[in-house]
Amino acid sequence: MQKDVQAEVIPTFWLQYEKRKMKECADTLHNLASAFLIEEKDEEEKDRQNLFYKKRIKENRILMADHLKEMASIIQNIAEEKTKIICLSTKQEKMLAKMLSVEGLVLEEFSILEKGNGRKEVLARIYQNSFPGKKKYYTSEEVAEFLSVFLNMQLVASINTPFFVGNQPENFCFEEDVSYMVLTGYAKTTKEGEKVSGDNFVFFESGDKKFYSILSDGMGSGEKACKDSEEVIDMAERFLEGGLSDVTTVKMMNDFLLAKGDGKNMSTLDLCSIDLYTGQAGFLKVGATYGLLKRDGYVEKIPSISLPLGVFHDMEMNQYEKTLLDGDYIFLFSDGILDYFYGEQGEVILKEIVAQIPYKRPSEMASHILKLALSTSQGKIKDDTTILVMGIWENGKMR
DSSP states (O other): OOSSSOOEEESOSSOHHHHHHHHHHHHHHHHHHHHHTOOOOOOOOOOHHHHHHHHHHHHHHHHHHHHHHHHHHHHHHHHHOOOEEEEOOHHHHHHHHHHHHHTTEEEEEEEEEEOTTSOEEEEEEEEEOOOTTSOSOOBHHHHHHHHHHHHTSOEEEOTTSOSBOOSSOEEEEEEEOOSEEEEEEEEEEOOTTOSSOSEEEEEEEOTTSEEEEEEEEOSSSHHHHHHHHHHHHHHHHHHHHTTOOHHHHHHHHHHHHHHHOOOOOOOOEEEEEEETTTOEEEEEEEBOOOEEEEETTEEEEEOOOOOOTTSOSSOOOEEEEEEOOTTOEEEEEOGGGGGTSOHHHHHHHHHHHHHTOOOOSHHHHHHHHHHHHHHTTTTOOOSOEEEEEEEEEETTOOO
């Protein structure tokens, strides 16, 4: 932002009344959760079936209480989120309006939001007032370039903002550009004798500029395993896109599968999240096999020893964090890879393959590993096998 003028800062975004109501709502949910956990006096029960039903009711009450606590925590966090509005000074606003008017754009309203993490969003209400000699329509990305120059910050149009600036006033949202970009690739095979793979995966970017890779391996193989892992992937994607944290997402998914009560969907979950602003990566594994992180010629193991989803309420999650650097690669595998590289010696061999891989593109890397894996069994496909590869680069340096 230009340094010769000072912008007016409004410290709070949420009205105190609204924040108080949200906190009251969170407290109510916490109280409801406590009510579900009140122990009733146990009476001696000799009938085995009644004893079973009572046990299931108790387990469901615990699950419901945990869900209410999670919801309360989410609302509490939103209420405590610190956001401030930065308004341009009168001089700055006139300068910006004049700059845009030269391009045939009319600025009605303008403000900058600064979130608790220090990241900024720019909100502008503008429309196009075309005149001879100027192009008919500007895109929101072109407007982002104008604002970037004026504010001295690299801005891009938000996902849900209008693409074109029309002749009627509309609200446009711009956000700071990310520091890192991710390129992905994958390779997979289906177990011999099966029509479909029991592995499913997804790559996507959330609204808060986190890049996600999720891999799930259904128990067994074939259509049932495929359906189970697909259910896990769909749930995880919906929860994460809805703004839930990685840990909360996995807990709620586990409780959902337990609440179904059939005990038939015990799929694995391998979740990797990358903050595209900071390069901070989070790995969360539930029953998944180990992963690998490659930095130049060094390969580091991302461990995992936990059970799959839907087994126990008090589940164990393997969590690991790493700050990624330009040129790092992440490798995730379904457990079919263990049929080719099993035990400590197999792990050493796989790490050597990754360390010496002759390719730079993630898709070529994944195909190369799978080809070498199949060569160890003379091309026989022992199990569903999926290999995901992600390469991270500083923005503007992607190869």
